[in-house]
Amino acid sequence: MIDRCGRALAALAMLLVTTPRAAADEPSVVVLENLTTAQTTKGVTLRLDLSSGVTPTVTRLSEPDRLLFDFAGTRLKTGQTLHVPLNHPLAKSVRLGQFSDEPPIARLVLDLTGRHTYRLAPQAEGKILFIGLGEGGGKPAEPAPAQPRLTVNRTSWAGESDRAAAFVVELSELTAAKAFQMSAPARLVVDLDGARLAATAAAPGKDNGLVREVRAAQFSDDVVRLVFELTGPVAWQVLRRLSPSRLVIQLGRTETRGRKVVIDPGHGGKDPGCSGCRPGLREKDVVLDIGLRAAELLRGKGVEVQMTRSDDTFIPLEERPAIANRWGADLFVSIHCNAMPDDKKGQRSGTEVYYYTPQSEAFSEVMLQAFAAQAGLPARGTFQRKFVVVRYSQMPAVLVETGYLDHAGDGGKLDTPEFRQTCALGIVHGAMQFLQRLPGSLEPIETAAAGRRPEG
Numbered sequence: 527m528i529d530r531c532g533r534a535l536a537a538l539a540m541l542l543v544t545t546p547r548a549a550a551d552e553p554s555v556v557v558l559e560n561l562t563t564a565q566t567t568k569g570v571t572l573r574l575d576l577s578s579g580v581t582p583t584v585t586r587l588s589e590p591d592r593l594l595f596d597f598a599g600t601r602l603k604t605g606q607t608l609h610v611p612l613n614h615p616l617a618k619s620v621r622l623g624q625f626s627d628e629p630p631i632a633r634l635v636l637d638l639t640g641r642h643t644y645r646l647a648p649q650a651e652g653k654i655l656f657i658g659l660g661e662g663g664g665k666p667a668e669p670a671p672a673q674p675r676l677t678v679n680r681t682s683w684a685g686e687s688d689r690a691a692a693f694v695v696e697l698s699e700l701t702a703a704k705a706f707q708m709s710a711p712a713r714l715v716v717d718l719d720g721a722r723l724a725a726t727a728a729a730p731g732k733d734n735g736l737v738r739e740v741r742a743a744q745f746s747d748d749v750v751r752l753v754f755e756l757t758g759p760v761a762w763q764v765l766r767r768l769s770p771s772r773l774v775i776q777l778g779r780t781e782t783r784g785r786k787v788v789i790d791p792g793h794g795g796k797d798p799g800c801s802g803c804r805p806g807l808r809e810k811d812v813v814l815d816i817g818l819r820a821a822e823l824l825r826g827k828g829v830e831v832q833m834t835r836s837d838d839t840f841i842p843l844e845e846r847p848a849i850a851n852r853w854g855a856d857l858f859v860s861i862h863c864n865a866m867p868d869d870k871k872g873q874r875s876g877t878e879v880y881y882y883t884p885q886s887e888a889f890s891e892v893m894l895q896a897f898a899a900q901a902g903l904p905a906r907g908t909f910q911r912k913f914v915v916v917r918y919s920q921m922p923a924v925l926v927e928t929g930y931l932d933h934a935g936d937g938g939k940l941d942t943p944e945f946r947q948t949c950a951l952g953i954v955h956g957a958m959q960f961l962q963r964l965p966g967s968l969e970p971i972e973t974a975a976a977g978r979r980p981e982g
């Protein structure tokens with residue numbers, strides 16, 4: 527329910543502020559503006575253009591060989607994930623993504639063909655960063671100057687209730703938008719690609735109990751950023767509409783009570799899963815304990831939970847997503863521990879999150895961040911794999927490999943009830959964060975907004 531007092535305050539504070547340049551909500555953020563690549567038979571060179579200098583943290587991973595370059599405090603300009611095939615003797619491809627929205631971390635992954643060395647060469651006070659493999663990788667193209675293709679002509683509220691509102695952005699032509707939510711203070715950020723803010727783009731304030739203030743700013747040469755100061759977390763979706771070209775940003779109060787989450791502790795019964803760093807430590811027991819703890823925490827938050835197993839029973843793989851599909855679950859979380867093969871036993875540590883369907887990718891990222899923030903093991907990444915439990919689940923579904931049970935550090939922790947409770951908390955945080963952004967609770971308010979030309 528919405529606090530009446532909060533609504534009145536929101537009504538007072540509600541207005542649209544346009545600032546000339548840069549987002550006041552992220553004064554020190556670095557923008558990763560461009561990635562270009564070049565290659566010769568002897569080498570590969572990547573060129574990154576940044577709004578200011580930042581030195582990446584580099585992590586080398588094996589099986590498959592790859593290099594991770596993490597840029598702290600950095601956002602991708604368009605917020606879009608890039609995947610560039612290189613098909614070079616030294617490197618298969620390069621991927622660029624927004625690894626974390628809060629704090630902002632951009633991640634570049636170089637998929638290598640072996641354990642090759644690399645070199646970093648910053649130029650222009652770090653605003654240009656070359657990453658080289660091999661020798662003489664050629665000269666990547668300089669980026670064309672950013673040119674806005676369209677203008678944001680007008681913004682307005684259209685349609686509102688206590689629980690939902692729609693914000694209309696009128697454009698000279700349609701464009702891509704990337705939205706993400708941040709906390710402390712709660713706000714929704716929407717970046718419009720290729721856009722310039724027209725001087726006339728102002729909107730009247732309106733009280734819908736969800737938003738305190740909206741700001742619009744020219745974030746970079748060709749990105750307009752809208753910031754909605756929120757009274758609390760919301761669900762949102764951005765709808766694209768033709769003739770006239772506009773984006774409709776729907777906001778809704780989230781309701782997590784009564785949502786349905788399936789918790790799937792891996793293995794069980796005749797299938798013990800992997801074995802641990804000490805004799806008798808078995809995956810099936812560890813993940814059952816973590817799952818039971820997560821279920822109890824979720825139920826305490828008013829979420830309905832079904833477990834695929836709540837004791838030491840064998841459940842066939844196909845039956846696990848089937849349980850979730852039959853029940854109409856909102857989320858599916860499978861819990862596992864990892865282990866290395868015998869010849870490399872104990873050599874790897876950290877958390878991985880696997881997904882398969884496109885609707886699960888964002889969930890996997892939220893889950894990895896939330897889990898790693900609690901458990902504190904290295905966040906090894908999110909990976910798309912055809913595992914049965916995530917492949918056949920019809921709702922957002924992830925498989926969390928909490929840690930390496932054969933690793934002395936990870937396994938020693940997973941052997942304790944305290945750390946299992948911490949793992950359960952991480953899983954619950956990830957599930958709750960993603961439930962809060964599911965658009966299922968949005969009222970169908972957009973039809974009212976769509977046909978109406980805002981006045982004023």
Ligand SMILES: [Zn+2]
Nearest residue numbers: 792799862863
């Ligand atoms: Zn397992």
